[in-house]
Amino acid sequence: LIAFLAPKPLLGQRVVVTAGPTFEAIDPVRGITNHSSGKMGFAIARAAREAGAEVTLVAGPVHLPTPRGVQRIDVQSARDMHAAAVDEALSADIFIATAAVADWRPAQEADQKIKKDGSGEVPQLAFVENPDILADIAHSARAQSGALYCVGFAAESENLEANAQAKRVRKGVPLLVANIGPATFGKDDNALLLVDDEGVTELPHASKRVLAQQLVAEIARRVGGEMA
Numbered sequence: 001l002i003a004f005l006a007p008k009p010l011l012g013q014r015v016v017v018t019a020g021p022t023f024e025a026i027d028p029v030r031g032i033t034n035h036s037s038g039k040m041g042f043a044i045a046r047a048a049r050e051a052g053a054e055v056t057l058v059a060g061p062v063h064l065p066t067p068r069g070v071q072r073i074d075v076q077s078a079r080d081m082h083a084a085a086v087d088e089a090l091s092a093d094i095f096i097a098t099a100a101v102a103d104w105r106p107a108q109e110a111d112q113k114i115k116k117d118g119s120g121e122v123p124q125l126a127f128v129e130n131p132d133i134l135a136d137i138a139h140s141a142r143a144q145s146g147a148l149y150c151v152g153f154a155a156e157s158e159n160l161e162a163n164a165q166a167k168r169v170r171k172g173v174p175l176l177v178a179n180i181g182p183a184t185f186g187k188d189d190n191a192l193l194l195v196d197d198e199g200v201t202e203l204p205h206a207s208k209r210v211l212a213q214q215l216v217a218e219i220a221r222r223v224g225g226e227m228a
């Protein structure tokens with residue numbers, strides 16, 4: 001009932017959210033990944049849905065239930081996430097990249113489990129860079145024309161504001177959101193710094209659920225829908 005009565009500033013908007021980590025296979029039984037519970041991205045997908053949007057969540061491997069009314073596409077690798085997100089973004093109005101994408105993947109994925117050969121020798125892994133999902137989508141014609149509004153996240157360990165502004169420009173996004181404070185992996189609360197071309201807005205410490213609702217309201221305001 002509360003969701004029914006709530007304002008719907010994103011009614012008619014299609015929102016795509018990436019969330020969680022990616023998993024980059026080394027062989028059939030091993031891989032490398034990033035720390036990410038996916039909680040913030042899932043909370044944003046839920047809040048966007050409750051704000052009236054049609055929401056697609058492109059999720060890496062996480063242990064979270066799909067928010068009600070949200071379409072979910074499960075992926076493993078950065079390349080899978082890239083393909084799904086680029087495809088979905090073609091018909092989206094808002095793209096929100098919260099995923100902790102692995103920046104590199106093993107250059108080769110062995111098709112059989114790599115075995116110890118008894119000599120004590122260790123495998124040498126070479127890496128290649130993964131595609132940048134956010135940068136590619138933000139530099140697409142749709143985004144550049146203003147038809148698609150892109151939001152990035154940043155995990156920074158120092159110089160939060162300066163790094164966030166630099167990342168915003170480098171990624172080509174109008175809005176970049178930085179996590180404030182110590183690592184928030186798996187936690188249920190957080191604080192956010194919103195960086196856009198007008199400066200900085202702080203969303204003080206709160207649950208990820210509340211922060212997601214506030215962030216969705218900030219995004220809705222920026223794309224022209226008022227949160228009543």
Ligand code: CTP
Pocket residue numbers: 018078097098099100101102103130131132133134135151152153154155156167
């Ligand atoms: N991102 C992405 N695809 C990648 C890497 C990052 O879509 N291959 C997105 C993340 O989802 C996030 C934003 O880009 O929204 C910033 O990610 P971050 O890891 O902070 O930035 P990087 O550009 O990867 O730079 P670095 O990790 O070196 O700070």
Ligand code: CA
Pocket residue numbers: 101102103
């Ligand atoms: Ca990165």
